[in-house]
Amino acid sequence: MSKKKVALACSECGSRNYSIAENVNRAERLEVKKFCKYCGKHTIHRETK
Structure with a gap:
């Protein structure tokens, strides 16, 4: 069983x-x-759902 993944979104862009x-x-x-490219x-x- 694979784990679910969530994304981390930049608070500025x-x-x-x-x-x-x-x-x-x-x-x-x-x-x-974190660094935003x-x-x-x-x-x-921040973690998104």
């Missing part, structure tokens, strides 16, 4: 640059600071 495995134990959406800088990326 909205592009979905990264994907991670879904964690059902996580109560709130994950927020991490479209903005050209490090921004907050």
Whole structure:
């Protein structure tokens, strides 16, 4: 059985640059600071459903 994946979207431009495995134990959406190749800088990326 394969794991479901969710995308991480950039908070500034909205592009979905990264994907991670879904964690059902996580109560709130994950927020991490990652590099966005479209903005050209490090921004907050939020988990999308």
